[in-house]
Amino acid sequence: MDHVELTAPGLLLRPWREEDAPAVLAALREPAIAQWNPSPGGVDLPGAREWIRRRADWSADDHVSLAVTGPDGNPLLGSVSLHRIHDGDASIGYWTVAEARGHGVASRAVTALTSWAFAHLRLHRIELCHAVANPASCRVAARAGYPAEGTLRESYRYGDGRRYDEHLHARLATDA
Numbered sequence: 479m480d481h482v483e484l485t486a487p488g489l490l491l492r493p494w495r496e497e498d499a500p501a502v503l504a505a506l507r508e509p510a511i512a513q514w515n516p517s518p519g520g521v522d523l524p525g526a527r528e529w530i531r532r533r534a535d536w537s538a539d540d541h542v543s544l545a546v547t548g549p550d551g552n553p554l555l556g557s558v559s560l561h562r563i564h565d566g567d568a569s570i571g572y573w574t575v576a577e578a579r580g581h582g583v584a585s586r587a588v589t590a591l592t593s594w595a596f597a598h599l600r601l602h603r604i605e606l607c608h609a610v611a612n613p614a615s616c617r618v619a620a621r622a623g624y625p626a627e628g629t630l631r632e633s634y635r636y637g638d639g640r641r642y643d644e645h646l647h648a649r650l651a652t653d654a
């Protein structure tokens with residue numbers, strides 16, 4: 479798959495770049511991201527570079543991973559990615575750096591990537607999972623048009639090593 483850049487109001491969603499590594503390192507170490515988007519074993523600068531390298535390589539056609547930035551490509555505000563793309567299905571994940579939270583960054587980024595994916599990847603269903611203990615993520619799902627479908631019991635081990643119940647949300651290409 480070729481790289482794309484997307485826009486959302488006040489945001490640019492662009493492919494990851496090597497020079498994002500220090501900002502990625504700071505983000506992945508921030509406590510809320512370390513808890514809800516855990517990097518197994520923690521992360522150092524080489525690990526942040528490897529994290530970027532994997533997300534910048536779209537050659538397997540199984541993910542689309544974008545940095546969420548200000549309109550000029552900086553600063554780094556967050557991350558949004560579609561993963562497990564297969565046979566019309568995918569999952570979406572995201573985080574926002576602590577300083578940028580509460581301004582609609584995640585909601586706008588998820589909405590923009592979702593719309594692009596339905597139009598250009600011909601997906602039918604995108605799933606979004608978050609810990610029930612993470613209500614901000616539940617709000618992002620609702621704002622981005624992903625209705626809740628149910629609760630998965632102790633379905634994922636998060637950053638503190640504990641298993642948490644999760645809400646499964648999903649959006650279909652045919653949803654209004």
Ligand SMILES: CC(C)(COP(=O)(O)OP(=O)(O)OC[C@H]1O[C@@H](n2cnc3c(N)ncnc32)[C@H](O)[C@@H]1OP(=O)(O)O)[C@@H](O)C(=O)NCCC(=O)NCCS
Binds near residue numbers: 613617
């Ligand atoms: C969850 C997260 C991505 C939200 O990012 P954001 O850019 O602040 O999200 P938005 O501004 O688009 O929307 C935030 C919504 O959550 C609500 N919210 C924020 N903090 C909240 C909290 N502690 N409890 C309940 N709702 C909260 C906001 O009021 C807003 O809802 P509203 O629009 O109905 O008022 C961000 O907090 C984050 O990165 N957290 C750590 C990592 C994480 O949770 N990632 C998601 C894993 S599934």
